[in-house]
Structures are given as C-alpha cells and as structure tokens.
Amino acid sequence: MKFFWIGLCLSLLTLNSFAQDSNFELSGTVTSQTGDALDGAYIKIGDQYFWTSEEGFYSAKLAEGTYQIEVSIIGFTSLDTVIQLQQDKRLDFVLVQSVNGLDEVMLEGHQHKKTSQQVLYVDNEYLQDQFSGSLASSLEKLPGFNAMQIGSGASKPIIRGLGLNRVAVAENGVKQEGQQWGADHGLEIDALQVEDLEIIKGVGSIAYGSDALGGVVRIKNNKVPEDGLSGSVYTFAKSVNNSLGGSAQIAYKKNDWFVKGKLTGLTFGDYNLPTDQISYLNFDIPIYDEQLKNTAGKELDWYTQIGVVKDRFSSTLSVSNVYQKSGFFPGSHGIPDVSRVQPDGDTRNIEEPFQRATHFKVISNSNFVFENGELDVDLSFQKNHRQEWSLFHTHYAGQQAPEINPNLELDFDLDTYGAKTTYHHDFDKRNETQIGLDAQWKNNEIQGFNFLLPEYHSANYAIFAIHEFEASKQNLWTLGLRFDYGKIDMEGYYDPNLYEFLIGNNQSEETATAYAQRSQDLNRDFTSFNARVGWDHRFNEQFSSKVNLGTAFRLPTAIELGANGIHHGSFRHEQGDPNLNPEQGFMADVSLNYAENSWNINLSPYAYFFSNYIFLRPSGTFSLLPHSGQLYSYTESEALLTGLELKIDKEIGRWHFGVAGEYLYNQQLTSSRSRNYPLPFTPANNVFTEVGYQLFTDSKVLKASEVNINNRSVMKQDRIAQGEDITPGYSLWGMGFQTKLKFDDFKANINFRIDNLFNTKYFNHTSFYRRLQIPEMGRNIQLSIKIPFGQS
Template identity: 75%
Template sequence: MKLFWIGLILSLFSYNTYSQNTNAHRLSGSVKSQTGDALEGAYVKINGKYFWTSTDGNYKADLNSGTYELHVSMIGFKDVDTIIQLNQDLRLDFTLSTSVTGLEEVLLQGHQHRKTSQQVLYVENEYLEKQFSGSLATTLERMPGFNAMQIGSGASKPIIRGLGLNRVAVTENGIKQEGQQWGADHGLEIDALNVENLEIVKGVGSIAYGSDAIGGVVRIKNNTLPVEGFTGSVYSFAQSVNNSLGISVKLAYTENDWFFKGKFTGISFGDYSLPAEQISYLNFNIPIFDEQLKNTAGKELDWYTQVGVVKDNFSTRLSVSNVYQKSGFFPGSHGIPDISRVQPDGDSRNIEEPFQRVNHFKVISNTSFIYDNGELELDFAYQKNHRQEWSLFHTHYGNQEPPEVNPNLELDFDLHTYSTRAIYHHTINSENETQVGADLQWKNNDIGGFNFLLPEYQAGNYGLFAIHEYEPSANNLWTLGLRIDYGTIEMEGFYDPTLYDFLIRNNQTEEVASAYAQRSEEIDRNFTSFNARLGWDHDFNETWSSKVNVGTAFRLPTAIELGANGIHHGSFRHEQGDPNLEPEQGFMFDLNLAYSRNSWNISLSPYAYFFSNYIFLKPSGIFSLLPHSGQLYQYTESEAILSGIELAVDKEIGRWHFSLAGEYLYNKQLTSDKSRNFPLPFTPANNLFTEVGYQFFQDSGIFNNSELSINNRLVMEQDRIAQGEEITPGYALWGLSWQNELKINNLKANINIRVDNLLNERYFNHTSFYRRLQIPEMGRNIQLNIKIPFGS
C-alpha cells in the first residue's frame, strides 16, 4: 500500500502548489466541430504563442492589453484566422468546419472524429483509465469485435474478429510494435496507463501498415500536445484479486513552441485468486491452496519521455520509452506437473522459477513538414525487445550438461528492430487528396538458453503504398489503396549433437537421429506481394450511413512458422515449422450500417474473409521422438473462411444510459476432405456485453457526473474447436461500477470503483494461455482507481 498512499498524498499536496497568473486579461473559449463536439488538441496560436484545447475543447490564455492575431487549426478541419483587441476579459468560441484532408468519422460515446471508409473505434485516455483492467487488451474487451488473449493477470494480447498474434498490428506514433508476437504466452509490452489516445481499426489494415495487419490495427497515439504551462496527474489503483498496487505519474510542460512530457508507471501484483480448490491435467489432480494460483505474481516498471517543437510549418517529437515486465508461470505450466512444486511458500508476491522477463526499449522520432497543399511525415524508430524464460535446469537427454553461464536460462530472444516510415499527403483540390508512402523495416533476432525452439534470424520488410481519397459530395467518400511489399528472411541452421546421441542410445537409426538433430536448416527466402483496397463511406441522410470495403490482404510467414522445431512449454507439444510456407493471402468484404437519431446509436457490421493459404498449427498424427513431447504439431497452410457480424447499440434516456456490444464468429478450414474442415484455432466464443448506467449528482458542488452502472458479459459455449483444442463451457459474468468526479475547493479527483466477476463465477476463457491446463480465470475482483490532475 505504500505506493498507493505516497501517490495520493503527493497528489493532495500538489494542487495547492501551482496557481494561475491572474495579473492579466483572460482570453478563453472553446473550439468545437460543426456538430457541436469538443475538439481536443486544437492549436490556438496567439501572436506566436501556442495554446492547445483540453479534453472538453476549452482553451485559456492570460494576456496583456493589446491587439492580437489568432490562428485556430486542427488536422481534418479548416483553419480560422481573426484579429482581436483585448482590453478586458474576453470569451471567444470557434466552430471549425471539416476539410477533405484526412477526414475520419468514428463514433464512440458521442465523440466525432475524422471521416474514413474503414471501421474505426476511437478510445480516449479517460476511458482507458476508468476501465483499466491490468493490461491494455483486457481493458478494451468491451469494444465490439475485440477480445483479449490472456496470460495470467498481468499480460494479454489483442484479438480482432478472431484474428490475433501476428495478424493484428499494434502501432505507437506510426511505428509498429515489434516483440515476440507469435507466442500465446507472451504479453504486449505496452504501458496501458501511458496511452493518450487509441484507435481500433477493424478489418484489413495491410495497405498502410503492411504485414501483420491482416486482422486490424491498434493505433496508439501519444503525440497529444499539452496545454500551456505546467500540468500533470497522479493515477493510483488497487485490485483485490491479486493484491495489485499501481501508480502512474504524468508531468508536462509547454512554453511557446516547445514542450516536454514525462510519465512513470509502477505496478506490483501477487498470486491471483480463482474459485477452485484443485485442477486436473494429464491425469494429475493438482491442489490449489488457499484458492491462489501459485507463482502468478509479477511486477512492471515503465517510463516514457517526449520532447517536441511545434511551429507553423514544422513540428518534431522525440519519444524514448522503456517497459519492463516480470511475471511467474504456474509451476505446472512448464514440464510435467509436480504436486510438490505447488505447495504454498508463505509469500504470495515472490516470483520463483519458472518465470518470464521482458524489457522493451524504444526510441521514436516523428517529424512533420507542412506545405501549402501538403504535409510530409518522417518517422524513425529503434526497438530492442529482450525476452527471457527462466526455469530450473532440466533435461530429458541424460547427457546434456547445464550451461556454465546462466544455467537456468531456458529461452532467450534478443530482437533488434530498425524502422523508417515516410508519408507525403497532398491536397489536390477540395475533392481529392493523395498520400504516398514508404515503409522500411529490418529485424535481427539472437537466441540463447539451454532449450531450443526458434533459430536466429534476420528479416527485412520493404513496402511502397498509395492511398487516394475522393469526396465528390459531403455524403460520399471513396478511398482506393494500393501497396507492394518485398520481404526477406535469413535463418541460421542449428544442429543438436546432444539430441543425436540421445536418439542413437535409444536404438534409432543414424538417418533418423541426424534428421531430428538438424533442428533448423539454413533458410534464405524472399517474398513479394501486391494488394489493393476500395472503400466507400456514404451518408444516406442525417440518420443512416454506411461503410463498404473490399480488397486483398497479405501476411508474410514468420520465423516461428518457418523454422520452429522444439518443445514449447505451456503447450506440452513439439512444434515444427515449415520452411516452404508461402505468404498468407486473403480477400475481404466488410460492411457497416449505422443509425443515429434521438440519442440512439446503432451499428451493424457483417464481414467475410477468404484465405487461399491460412497458416496455422496442426496436429500431424505422428508422435515425436523428442522425449516427453507427445504428438508432433506442424505449421501448415490451408484454404479457410472467416466471417462474422458485430452489433453495437448505445442509448441515453434522461439520466439513464444503455449500451450493448456483441459478436458472432464463424470460421473453418477448407480442404478436399470435408470431414477435416475444422474451425481455426484460438477463436473466441460468441459473446454479448450489456451495461445499464444511471447518472446522479451531475453538478452538486462536491460530487459531479456520478454514474452507477451494472453490466453483464455473456459468453456462449465454444464447441467449434480446432484440432487439439477442448470445448470451453459458456458463462455469464456480472459486474458493478461507480464513477465520480470529486471537487473540493481547488482539489479535483476522478474516482472509479469497480467489481468484476461479482458472483465469483468459475469459468474458462477459450483463448487464455492457461486454458489447456484446465485452470479457470480469476475470481471476484474489487478495484479502486483514483486520478488527481494538477497544474495550470
């Protein structure tokens, strides 16, 4: 609790430390769109000084008497210029009309954004903080068509429309996040509390972001400009299910045309509780003592800095960040379950072996040059993702000796990624805008540890793309996108003499022993791909609108799919790649129908994909000769279809608020033998989320904008399963939440109390890493979030 109370005391102290300059005339006002929505982050330039609007679209400046030139601008809207004479306090409001350049319109909780033919959900920092659930992907699970692949209580990965891992790209400030995305037991190295704004692009995002965006893109935008002066906030949270404590501190300073931002997050959590006294796996009955899953504790330490300069025709930002995560694995998830290893040790917060540790260091440079009819964006980035799995040295061979250095280091992946991205936007006229871009990336992955799963490799991806937008009228927007990609990958060979000796001693022939001992062959391959997408955004009237997208998509085979050859702990199986796999190719159709009237917002989105060679892990029917490995699973490719429909409903009646988000998924392999047309692996179950909220204390002085809500997440039984998966029963989870804005004199605080899994339901998540171990998900959780802003 020390971190929590220290953060709270600092927050309470800080509000009294900073005061505003009142020895001048106050110029204030708001900046809104034509529809009346507040525009956050709009530039208000006053005689060479920059100010930026807050989340509610307001700005303010303390100025001496005199004449001032005002310039108001925001991307996607037409600029406004005016001259004022200031000799007393003045309020001046602006309404900006939309422009063709970069229009994108997405509705979420009443906010309007730039118009686009793609389906995009816009998520603000305020929503992320209120709904924070320990990781970014689980925080976003209320969004229609979005699910999380969970790894314990502190890590998760995004799934969009049933596609995850290397089929969903996550970007920050235009740069694709690169880690070991292929692993179901690897989390996403992103600080969820550091995200300022976020967009979920549903459907193919390959045109703008290349390979890995075949299912969609999670676009993180951390380039919001702070308001003038010194500002900051302290965010603290606590969770009961794993005794989690966390604090996130944000600081920002802006003066004239430069700014600085600094952020720090620290999280510590213990073994999480689950409503079970034992689990059964591989004919073992493994006890769960005190209903706590041993060795699932962890910690996270993140920091982020950004410095930038913003001028009339030029802006540049440099961001440097680091995410460090360490979390334990349940002892039964590595190797054969052993009851002695799950005995309680009296400390629910210690992290013993086996555990995973990852450090993701990132440097991103974003520079923009603005011209009369265009804008040039240049992005450069370097990422170092160092992931390790530690486990007490164990061998199945008998003749294998532990390494002299770090003998308990089982797997070590050290990935270095260099990225360059250049995009030029050109406004031809009021109806046409074109952007052309180049996307270059180079990766180098080194390996270590006493176990072998993935060889060392170097890979390059190089892409050219063009996107043209044509808006013949206010009700129609056409988008055409083209992209060509060239990819290379070189993988190192690896021969395992220890395995060769083991197999010979077990009476295998030299031919068989040599074939198994050659864990990976040298691979030198290159790939090319050409893709196109056509989109149409049409407003029938003020009530009805639609978006239609058709196009192709691609994904380059990954190193794990081409060259894996070893036992993957947690899956208890021998996984083997295929060096002859071809790039994944697909065709997609995507439709969205939207209705908006009298506070009703309804969206219906059917979609369908066809893959000519979908890559997945398939049981071979052959038992591996590696000891304790079971059946051999091989990466293979097959024709496949994936379809579904999403529904979102939002309605306000007085102080009541109703929302609903649901999805139905259907997919399967397509083979010559219809009896073998199994569903695709890692497919989330059909689900429906509903919430009812009531607002009170809307403006009572101390309590403001309070809302009490109850929610239910209904998940159907997942009986459409891939080979090697198990049927997962359905379940229903109830939750409660209360959020409130507290104001006492100059102190402001946002308080959110939430109860998840209110009835302590015992259930399984079909996409969870621990599902195959028959381990249920977390039990009842009570969470408290407090955010206290301060500054000018």
C-alpha cells in the same frame, strides 16, 4: 437470465416512445474569431461524439443532466466546459487560432478525420477507468475485440477472431515489434501511458503491412500539452491479486516547445481462483487457498518526449522503456508434480519458472508543411529482450547446464530498425493522395539451454499509395495500393545431444539426423501486391454506411518457418515449415450506422477468405522428443472467416443502456470435408450489456456520477480446432460507480468496480492456461483515483 435480457431489450423499444419528452436539444455553431464556420470540428459531449457541418453547426439530443463538453479542431486551441441541461439550449463556441498553427500529425488524436474504415476511438480517461492490468484486457468491452489472457498482468489483442501476428499494434505510426507469435506473453505496452487510441477493424495492411490482417491498434502519444505545467497522478488497487500500482504524468509547454514525462509502477501477487483443484494430464493438482502459485509479477515503465511545434514544421522525439516480470504456474512447465505447487508462504514471491521482458523504444516523428501538402518522417529503433527462466533440466542424457546463466531456458533478443515517409498532397478540397515508403530491418539472437526458434535476420521494403475522393458531403471514396518485398535469412541449428539420445533409443541414423538438425539454413524472398477500395456513404442525418473490399496478406514469420522444439508456452512440440508461402486473402467489410434521439446503433457484417491460412495442426504422429507428446506442425490451408458485430447505445433520462455483441464463424477449407475444422484460438460468441444511472446531477461537488451494472454472457465454444478443448459457456456480472470530485481547484476522478461479482468459475477459450484446465480469476474489487493538476 436470458428472459431478463429479452425483457430489457423490449423495454428499451417501449421506453423510446416515452423518452422523447425527456430529451432536450443542445445545438449551436463553432466558428473562428473572424466569424468563419469551422467544418469538421470535433465535439465530445459526455461519452458521445459529434462533428460540425460545413456551416459549423452541430446538434445533439440529450437527456436532462450535467455534461462535460470538449471542442477541438486542428489549428485552434481547444475548449472545454460543463453545462447543466434542463431545457433546449443553444451554445455557440468561438475558437482561438493556435499561435503555433498546430498541424495534423501532432493533434490528430482529437480530430477524427472522416474515413471509409471502421474505427473505434478511445481516450486516456476510458483506459484508466477500464484498466484491468494490461492494454488488451482493458478494451474487452468494445465490440469485436477480445483479449488472449496470460495470467493476471498480461494479454494480447484479438480482433474478429484474429490475433498474435494478425493484429498490428502501432505507437506514433511505428509498429510494435516483439515476439508476437507467442501465446504465453503479452504486449510490452503501458496502458496507463496511452493518450489516445484507435482500433481499426478490418484489414489495415495497406498502411501498416504484414501483421495487420485483423486490424490495427493505433496508439497516439503525441498530444501537445497546454501552456504551462500540467499533469496527473493515478493510483489503483485490485483485490484478486493484491495488486497495487500508480502512474504519474507531467508536462510543460512554453512558446513552441514542450516536454513530457511519464512513470508507471505496479506489483501484484498470486491471483485468486474460484476453485481448489485442477486436473491436467490425468493429474489432480490442488490449488492451496484458492491462489494460483507463482503467478505474481511486477512492472516498471517510463516514457519521455520532447517536441517542437512551428508554423510549417513540428517534431517529437520519444524514448520509452517497459519492464515486466511475472511467474509461471509451476504446473505449466514440464510434467505435473504436486510438490511443486505447495505454498511457499509468500504470495508476492516470483520463483522459477518465470518470464522477463524489456522493451526499449526510440521514435522520431517529424512533419513538414508545404503549400499543398505535408511530409511525415517516422524513424524508430526497438529492442525487445524476452527471457524464460527455469531450473535447468534435460529430457535426455548428455546435455550439460551452461556455465553462464545455467537456468536460462529461452532468450530472444530482437533489434528492429524502421523508417517510414509519407507525403500527403491536397489537389483540392475533395482529393487527397498519400504516397509512402516503408522499410524495416530485424535481427533476432537466441540463447538458453532449450531450443525453439533459430536466429534470423529479416528485411521488408514497401511502397504504398492511398487516394481519397470526397465526391460529395455524402460520399467518400478510398483506393489503396501496396507492394511489399521481404526477405528472411535464418541460421541452422544442430543438436548433437539429441542425435546421441535417438541413436541410443535404436532410431536410424537418418531419423536421428533429421531430428537433430533442429533448423536448416534458410534464405527466402517474398513479394506481395494488395489493393483496397472503400466507400463511406451518408444516406441522411440518421443513416450512414461504410463498405470496404480488398485483398490481404501476411508474410510467414520465423517461428512458422523454422520452429522445432518443445514450447512450454503452448505445451507441445511445435515444428515449422520452411516452404510456407505468404498468406493471401480477400475481405469484405460493411458497417451500418443509425443515430437519432440518443440512439446509436452499429451493425457490422464481414467475411474473409484465405487461400493459404497458416496455423498449427496436429500431425497425427507422436514426436520422438521425450515428454513432448504429439507433434504440431505449421501448415497452410484455405479458410473462411466471417462474423457479425452489433453495438447499441441509448440514453433515456438519467439512464444509459449499452449492448455490444459478437458472432464468429470460421473453418478450414480442405479437399476432405472431414478435416474442415474451425480455426484455432477463436473466441466464443459473446454479448456485453451495461445499464447505468446518473446520480447527483445537481451537485456542485460530485460531477458526472454514475452507478452501473453489467453482464458478459459467453456462449459455449464447441467449434474447436484439432487439439483444442470444448469450453463451456458462462455469464459474469459486475457493477461499478464513478464520479468526478471537485472542491474549489482540487479535482479527482474516482472509479470503483467489482468484476465477477458472484465469483463464478469459468474458462476463457483463448487463455494461456486453458489447456491446463485452469479457470480464470475470481471476484475482483478495484478502486482507482486520478488527480489532475495544472492546466489539464
């Protein structure tokens, strides 16, 4: 197989010389009705992105074919059209100024402001085409981005090998707050409701604070709809878990106000595995009918937004709720028992153990426009309620089932209040400064017959400033500063049943007391000061670069400071350390870009050094908690993380070629070289390749039709942390077809694809079920249809 891909790459280089004759130039200008050139207008041609020059000029080299074009810039009504390109063509656009003077905060999803950071832009159409059951898994084709899988309906983002509490997810400027530390549950985000999305790779701590070490997934759901009634209906089906779902969106705008509503529902059954047996803790566990029992689930999400847009003021109020329920494979909780995995005759039944999560969110975004500046005010409330249910069981005598909800094992109820204000001031066309205040308050309550995480209250206050200086059209400099003050107050928890159990097993009173005091009262303060400098430089029309240097930080979380119990989600006894310090690090990030003749190449090396990286480390001693195995302790160590990302896109006639690869290397840096293990939860080096071919280019019914074949090759992951297993490499093939159907006024986007085409048995190194030796899902056939209506 490797010879095939080597030959493909060589063919690309060879064909480039022959492709020049089949490429045509599409060029023109974008101006206002008064004839003024519009500098920085955003132009999307097919899947490629362009921006106009200072004179409003744009130019693109494209292969022969049919293209959909979208043109937009803040303050003007956007345009879209479809053209047939068979020769060099000039196409000028005249944009009409918006009556309401739309401001940046409301429409920034379609104008990508020049920035020194590395940013990947994704729209709703891409997410729906690539939808794989969750937000993170739907983005895995992007370079440097991986998903930590939790069954078939949930996942967490990993950017550059950093995940969990090291990647921030923000919606409309507000950072999502749940139980991010857990590897056994996903994001409470509806991927089908996302309008626009940006992935900021590299440290985003200056603007988003703690949790943004690896990057930021920035969701934008504040796009202003067009006048009148518009919307869409989206449906999909998946074979691997008999998934059925749909999402409906509707919007209405009149004069200077608008309202939007969205609803998503899906249900899925136990998912298929390409195996009939797994081995865990020396038990051979059968997988009946190659279906993993009790992995079914369901989800119901709704979202509403009302907004007003005026000349110098705009505001939106968004209210949303995400509800998720999914089962755990019975072998993932407690001691393996073959009888528990016997089929029950209903592949959609959700039995105990299962998890249930609800995330309710209210976000208010307001923007005030002044003569030389703008003020953004973001207020938010979030309620994240997560539960794990399992038939009551105790590992030691004396513990009685609770009278209320006796099978509720873990219950985390987190309330988060946030307030953020940012003032943007334009000194002139070349200098802009942002000054912001950011405050957040959390309250986490617990219930359940098991103990893992104590109750806590926390607060964080920050001030930050970012200045951008455009020295010339070729050079943009950015300087960012941030100071944080955080505090956490944790409640103690004493377990008398555990004390009696240990005394009965001949442990000393000192040892029994130490174990029974599951968490101590803790009140700590933290401070952190950080800085980042960035440089965006364009050498010429083809070559450009971005360089970022700076510091990074992350405050220790409640789980790292106060955990002490058996975490079924990680299959071990986890213990926090109340003396941990905030993570501190230094980062260097470079992005090199080349674009010409439909070649788009990006090479991104980066490096991070942490003075005290926090991670779970096997202690080398066995826990005295029954059935808990080895004790894992949160600890800190110097660490190095470095890597390289590569993305290549090329158009040759009707052909499209794409490659996205990632190389990761990291390790702990301790006083003993024999203990310099790699960091845990590190994805394996991987490369994704896709070849597409345009069909029906002359058809008036089937637009933007393409058939494609793809391959994901993942290397063996043998650079593992203590307690992890080596994961073999694998190669997955897939194929797909997509088209836009049009009959008169009727439109439909159709997407058909097959993942894991050859039903390959493989393991994902970062998967929740990896420790149980459970492989990933088998062959999946998926069909999705989107039908827009109204002004869309």
